[in-house]
Amino acid sequence: MNVAELSPSVIKMMKPEDRKALGVLTLDQVRDKHEAKKERDLQNMCENYLRMQEIEYLHLSCRAREKIGWLDLIWADRYANGRMCAVELKTATGKVSEEQWKVIGKLIKNGARVAVIRSFEEFAEFVNKDA
Numbered sequence: 001m002n003v004a005e006l007s008p009s010v011i012k013m014m015k016p017e018d019r020k021a022l023g024v025l026t027l028d029q030v031r032d033k034h035e036a037k038k039e040r041d042l043q044n045m046c047e048n049y050l051r052m053q054e055i056e057y058l059h060l061s062c063r064a065r066e067k068i069g070w071l072d073l074i075w076a077d078r079y080a081n082g083r084m085c086a087v088e089l090k091t092a093t094g095k096v097s098e099e100q101w102k103v104i105g106k107l108i109k110n111g112a113r114v115a116v117i118r119s120f121e122e123f124a125e126f127v128n129k130d131a
Contacts, residue, residue: 069099
């Protein structure tokens with residue numbers, strides 16, 4: 001069987017284990033993989049920026065077993081006497097989970113500066129904003 005000749009609709013109907021055995025992905029899987037790479041790239045740029053600014057931060061990996069819903073980056077704001085800052089990094093089409101919205105609400109209620117960030121420019125502006 002020539003996998004390149006399979007239509008996306010046929011691939012989508014295949015069992016996941018059959019797709020895996022053939023090494024093919026559905027269009028949704030390809031999009032998800034691309035979105036994850038874009039989010040990782042944004043994460044790397046933001047972490048590098050914080051290091052260049054000599055800002056200590058915490059990044060909980062997606063494999064962390066800490067509290068579900070915690071945001072991607074957390075640090076102390078240098079302009080507001082150490083007030084907590086937290087950001088959730090998403091691509092332009094990335095969705096914030098229900099658990100993340102709950103954490104965002106609780107952090108804001110407790111006085112943290114919080115944002116959902118979708119570009120490096122937004123991130124740099126957030127970091128340098130005198131809140």
